[in-house]
Amino acid sequence: MFNLNGTVFMPPVLTLIGITGLESVQFWIGIPFCAMYIIALFGNSMLLVIIQSECSLHEPMYLFLAMLGATDIALSTCILPKMLGIFWFHLPKIYFDACLFQMWLIHTFQCTESGILLAMALDHYVAICDPLRHATIFTHQLLTQIGVGVMLRAALLVAPCLILIQCWLKHYRTTVVSHSYCEHMAIVKLAAEDIRINKIYGLFVAFTTLGFDIIFITLSYIQIFLTVFNLPQKEARLKDFNTCIAHICVFLEFYLLGFFSFFTHRFGFHIPSYIHILLFNLYLLVPPLLNPIVYGVKTKQIQDRVSKIFYSKDPS
Numbered sequence: 001m002f003n004l005n006g007t008v009f010m011p012p013v014l015t016l017i018g019i020t021g022l023e024s025v026q027f028w029i030g031i032p033f034c035a036m037y038i039i040a041l042f043g044n045s046m047l048l049v050i051i052q053s054e055c056s057l058h059e060p061m062y063l064f065l066a067m068l069g070a071t072d073i074a075l076s077t078c079i080l081p082k083m084l085g086i087f088w089f090h091l092p093k094i095y096f097d098a099c100l101f102q103m104w105l106i107h108t109f110q111c112t113e114s115g116i117l118l119a120m121a122l123d124h125y126v127a128i129c130d131p132l133r134h135a136t137i138f139t140h141q142l143l144t145q146i147g148v149g150v151m152l153r154a155a156l157l158v159a160p161c162l163i164l165i166q167c168w169l170k171h172y173r174t175t176v177v178s179h180s181y182c183e184h185m186a187i188v189k190l191a192a193e194d195i196r197i198n199k200i201y202g203l204f205v206a207f208t209t210l211g212f213d214i215i216f217i218t219l220s221y222i223q224i225f226l227t228v229f230n231l232p233q234k235e236a237r238l239k240d241f242n243t244c245i246a247h248i249c250v251f252l253e254f255y256l257l258g259f260f261s262f263f264t265h266r267f268g269f270h271i272p273s274y275i276h277i278l279l280f281n282l283y284l285l286v287p288p289l290l291n292p293i294v295y296g297v298k299t300k301q302i303q304d305r306v307s308k309i310f311y312s313k314d315p316s
Contacts, residue, residue, distance in 0.1 A: 001216055007171040007173060007192045008172045008173075008175055009170060011172055011175045012095065013093050013094065013095055013175065014055060014093075014094055014176075014182075014190075015093055015094075015113070015175055016085060016094055016096075016099075016177050016179060016180060016182070017086075017094045017176055017178060018086045018092070018180045018277075019180055019274050019281075020179075020277060022274045026087040027087055027088060027197075029086050029087060030264075033080065033084070033087075033285065036285050036286070036289045037084060037285065038142045039075055040072060040292070041077075042289035043291075043292030043293060043296070044069035044070070044072050044288060044292050045049070045067040046292065046309075047065065047302070048070060050067050050309075051065065052300060054301075056301065057242065057301060057302075060123045060134075060143055061123055061124075063143050064119055064120045064123060064143070065295055067147055067290065068113065068117070068250075068291060070251065070289030071109055071112050071113045072113070073115060073288070074105075075109035075110065075113065075284060076288045078102060078105045078109065079106065079177065079283075079285070080101070081180060082181065083180045094182070095269075099177075100162050100165060100166070100182070102181065102186075103162070103183065104155075104158055104159065106181065106183070106284070107154075107158045107161065107184060108154045108155050109154070110154075110258075111150075111153065111209040111210070112150050112151050112154040113214060113254065113287070114209055114210050114213045114254070115150030115151075115154065116150055117154060117213065117251055117254060118150075118216055119146050119150065120221070121217040121220040121221065121247065122219070122220060123138055124221075124247060125220040125223060125224055128227055128228065128244075129223060135158075141179060141249070145307045153209070154209065157205050157208065157209060158205060159248035161184055161201060161205065162201065163200070164197060164198050164201060165188065166189060167191055167200065168193070169198070170193065171192040172190045172191055172192060173190060173191070174190055175190070176190075176237060178273060178277075179280075180277055181281075183280060184201070184263070184294065203273075208256070214255055217251060221248070223293055227240075242298070246295050246297075246299060249290075249295055249298075250287070250290070253286065253287055253290055253294075254287050256284040257279075257282060257287070258283055260279065260283075261283045264276060264279060267294075268299055279306060
């Protein structure tokens with residue numbers, strides 16, 4: 001309902017227009033996005049099945065990997081169905097409350113994934129720098145507490161973003177969201193009121209989750225590398241370094257894409273909006289696609305199990 005000044009008071013429905021500037025080719029963009037989603041869904045589901053069915057993989061490293069796979073499935077599923085509805089079936093409308101819920105889910109799973117990557121780094125740190133205490137430190141009880149903790153941290157930190165939008169922002173200049181999904185700043189920028197509090201809190205969440213995690217992951221790996229390079233035997237150095245390669249690849253892909261998207265969105269004022277949106281889409285879709293591939297290639301136990309599934313022959 002429009003007020004006299006042309007603003008909309010608490011709009012019940014928003015319109016997601018997809019990739020601004022590329023509306024005419026969105027149908028074709030949806031094809032590789034759909035393929036990425038299917039591969040990510042298949043790869044991460046297979047990881048979960050393999051880890052659940054193989055008792056030898058019920059170790060901290062693989063259980064964290066299972067948490068990562070489940071988070072990747074949830075994150076990509078929050079985005080792709082609605083996005084493909086926009087691209088293929090011209091269904092841009094979304095209820096305001098549903099949009100806020102999608103926003104909360106997306107940012108919660110992003111922060112959860114970051115927390116799991118931090119837990120995996122700490123697991124590698126203890127396994128390499130203090131191997132005799134690894135089994136006593138990383139018990140199944142601790143793994144459960146870490147899983148619940150990173151999820152609660154993410155959910156509780158992101159929740160005030162919804163509350164601030166619901167309680168602080170009442171009037172909106174437009175109901176058209178220039179994005180392919182409900183992203184926090186894309187919604188906040190629709191408001192006709194002062195949004196400084198929303199911006200400040202969004203930055204606070206980003207730096208207290210992603211910033212905090214990346215600092216401790218980096219410190220963990222600095223200590224790991226110092227320990228590995230001081231090992232007397234070359235074979236031991238290669239073995240320990242090889243166990244970290246997959247996690248380093250996943251770590252770099254997640255945070256490099258994340259920070260590149262974050263900084264181009266806030267400081268790349270001369271970059272076309274469709275570049276911003278494509279970068280955000282790739283940031284959310286590429287890690288779920290690559291994570292099972294990276295771990296499948298670099299982890300022998302998972303390779304062996306996949307080989308048994310696809311190449312086992314009938315004795316008859």
